[in-house]
Amino acid sequence: MQNTPYSSSSSDADLNRLARKRAGAKLGWYIHAAVYVAVNVLLALLSARSQHAWALFPALGWGLGLLIHGAVVWLALPGSGLRAQLEQQERQRLSQQRDPW
Numbered sequence: 001m002q003n004t005p006y007s008s009s010s011s012d013a014d015l016n017r018l019a020r021k022r023a024g025a026k027l028g029w030y031i032h033a034a035v036y037v038a039v040n041v042l043l044a045l046l047s048a049r050s051q052h053a054w055a056l057f058p059a060l061g062w063g064l065g066l067l068i069h070g071a072v073v074w075l076a077l078p079g080s081g082l083r084a085q086l087e088q089q090e091r092q093r094l095s096q097q098r099d100p101w
Contacts, residue, residue: 015098019090026086029073036066 040059047055 015091015094016087018094019087022090023086025073029070032066032069036062 040055040062043055043058047053
Protein backbone atom coordinates (compact mmCIF):
# COMPACT_ATOMS: atom_id res chain seq x y z
CA MET A 1 0.00 0.00 0.00
CA GLN A 2 1.30 3.44 -0.93
CA ASN A 3 2.15 5.77 1.97
CA THR A 4 0.36 9.07 1.24
CA PRO A 5 -0.68 11.84 3.65
CA TYR A 6 -4.14 10.25 3.59
CA SER A 7 -3.27 6.56 4.04
CA SER A 8 -4.00 4.65 7.25
CA SER A 9 -0.27 4.28 7.97
CA SER A 10 0.19 8.06 8.36
CA SER A 11 0.95 9.21 11.88
CA ASP A 12 -0.81 11.97 13.77
CA ALA A 13 2.40 13.99 13.54
CA ASP A 14 2.15 13.89 9.74
CA LEU A 15 -1.46 15.05 9.90
CA ASN A 16 -0.56 17.86 12.30
CA ARG A 17 2.33 18.97 10.08
CA LEU A 18 0.11 19.04 7.00
CA ALA A 19 -2.68 20.83 8.88
CA ARG A 20 -0.22 23.49 10.09
CA LYS A 21 1.11 23.92 6.56
CA ARG A 22 -2.37 24.35 5.08
CA ALA A 23 -3.51 26.68 7.87
CA GLY A 24 -0.35 28.76 7.39
CA ALA A 25 -1.05 29.10 3.67
CA LYS A 26 -4.60 30.28 4.35
CA LEU A 27 -3.45 32.70 7.05
CA GLY A 28 -0.82 34.02 4.61
CA TRP A 29 -3.57 34.83 2.13
CA TYR A 30 -5.56 36.69 4.83
CA ILE A 31 -2.49 38.78 5.65
CA HIS A 32 -1.85 39.45 1.95
CA ALA A 33 -5.47 40.58 1.48
CA ALA A 34 -5.37 42.86 4.54
CA VAL A 35 -2.16 44.54 3.37
CA TYR A 36 -3.62 44.90 -0.13
CA VAL A 37 -6.70 46.69 1.22
CA ALA A 38 -4.74 48.96 3.57
CA VAL A 39 -2.15 50.01 1.00
CA ASN A 40 -4.67 50.53 -1.78
CA VAL A 41 -6.94 52.64 0.42
CA LEU A 42 -3.93 54.84 1.18
CA LEU A 43 -3.01 55.01 -2.51
CA ALA A 44 -6.61 55.87 -3.43
CA LEU A 45 -6.59 58.73 -0.92
CA LEU A 46 -3.32 60.04 -2.35
CA SER A 47 -4.61 59.61 -5.90
CA ALA A 48 -7.81 61.52 -5.07
CA ARG A 49 -5.69 64.56 -4.25
CA SER A 50 -4.21 64.60 -7.76
CA GLN A 51 -5.84 65.16 -11.14
CA HIS A 52 -5.29 61.59 -12.36
CA ALA A 53 -6.70 58.33 -11.01
CA TRP A 54 -3.32 56.59 -11.00
CA ALA A 55 -4.08 54.38 -7.97
CA LEU A 56 -6.23 52.17 -10.15
CA PHE A 57 -3.18 50.67 -11.89
CA PRO A 58 -1.36 49.32 -8.82
CA ALA A 59 -4.70 48.11 -7.41
CA LEU A 60 -5.44 46.13 -10.58
CA GLY A 61 -1.94 44.68 -10.87
CA TRP A 62 -1.67 43.72 -7.24
CA GLY A 63 -5.29 42.54 -7.30
CA LEU A 64 -4.38 40.06 -10.01
CA GLY A 65 -1.56 38.77 -7.82
CA LEU A 66 -3.93 38.48 -4.86
CA LEU A 67 -6.44 36.64 -7.03
CA ILE A 68 -3.82 34.12 -8.16
CA HIS A 69 -2.58 33.68 -4.59
CA GLY A 70 -6.17 33.09 -3.45
CA ALA A 71 -6.81 30.58 -6.23
CA VAL A 72 -3.76 28.57 -5.24
CA VAL A 73 -4.63 28.60 -1.55
CA TRP A 74 -8.42 28.25 -1.64
CA LEU A 75 -8.86 25.97 -4.65
CA ALA A 76 -6.11 23.64 -3.55
CA LEU A 77 -6.93 23.91 0.16
CA PRO A 78 -10.67 24.45 0.76
CA GLY A 79 -11.82 25.76 4.14
CA SER A 80 -11.85 28.98 6.18
CA GLY A 81 -11.17 30.49 9.61
CA LEU A 82 -8.26 31.67 11.71
CA ARG A 83 -5.09 29.65 12.16
CA ALA A 84 -6.17 27.56 15.16
CA GLN A 85 -9.55 26.82 13.63
CA LEU A 86 -7.91 26.01 10.31
CA GLU A 87 -5.50 23.59 11.90
CA GLN A 88 -8.33 21.81 13.70
CA GLN A 89 -10.43 21.60 10.54
CA GLU A 90 -7.50 20.23 8.56
CA ARG A 91 -6.77 17.64 11.26
CA GLN A 92 -10.38 16.49 11.19
CA ARG A 93 -10.51 16.39 7.39
CA LEU A 94 -7.26 14.49 7.11
CA SER A 95 -8.27 12.04 9.85
CA GLN A 96 -11.51 11.29 8.03
CA GLN A 97 -9.66 10.73 4.75
CA ARG A 98 -7.14 8.51 6.52
CA ASP A 99 -9.81 6.40 8.24
CA PRO A 100 -12.70 6.12 5.74
CA TRP A 101 -14.51 3.48 7.83
